[in-house]
């Protein structure tokens with residue numbers, strides 16, 4: 001098997017003839033990475049994840065853990081940790097029963113590890129799922145899937161609907177208990193600000209297309225932001241930034257792909273653009289584009 005956990009080349013996923021949800025997407029996902037799959041509603045994130053776990057067939061080449069997801073779906077599902085919706089667990093069950101259930105379903109599941117992870121949470125093994133808050137349910141769900149001995153975890157919008165404390169708890173547990181430098185996780189989300197500090201890489205989708213595939217380190221050396229005085233606006237605009245916006249403190253700012261020309265750089269102060277700025281620049285809807 002190649003060292004990449006995911007290899008996608010020219011992957012296209014259609015719903016019927018009219019809808020292309022994933023459009024000619026190519027990327028690789030090596031081990032030991034925390035990858036954010038970012039995109040607006042309808043960008044194609046869930047569709048891509050469905051393709052990765054063999055729920056939807058695609059055109060192009062796709063290998064996950066060295067397997068063809070459609071042809072080898074049942075085998076693949078025992079080798080990765082996937083949650084389409086973290087907040088859903090059988091309501092009738094006690095946490096201990098879920099552990100028993102998982103032991104029967106998942107050959108690579110460790111009940112011992114699950115109990116250990118549940119002890120990290122405020123949930124008891126005897127608690128019933130129906131009595132848990134949404135945040136607690138998500139923690140239990142994560143504890144269960146983090147107890148699968150796998151190399152790859154795929155999470156589709158895991159913290160949707162959770163308050164900030166529960167989201168923080170979720171990500172802390174994910175980083176402490178799952179990420180070990182060997183395993184990788186692919187997380188789709190809209191909550192770009194929150195997740196930026198966790199990520200090693202970012203995949204950004206817009207209308208089915210992959211518009212950015214970059215490590216966070218490479219992002220720092222590739223994109224430049226410049227805060228400048230209002231009087232310099234025309235000169236900055238003439239250098240064709242990707243985005244013009246207001247930086248913190250309300251000062252006008254511009255985001256550039258690549259080095260800022262020296263005569264423009266001297267018009268302001270350079271700063272590190274945030275992932276949110278980049279997200280807006282690369283995925284904004286046409287109606288939000290500045291008027292010419």
Ligand SMILES: Nc1ncnc2c1ncn2[C@@H]1O[C@H](COP(=O)(O)OP(=O)(O)OP(=O)(O)O)[C@@H](O)[C@H]1O
Pocket residue numbers: 015019020021039040041042043044045046047048
């Ligand atoms: N079963 C389906 N049949 C037809 N079109 C679909 C189907 N599922 C999704 N789509 C369309 O495919 C596109 C991508 O949808 P998808 O759910 O993958 O986006 P997403 O990025 O996950 O969005 P969200 O953030 O809202 O969950 C959208 O235009 C959506 O309407």
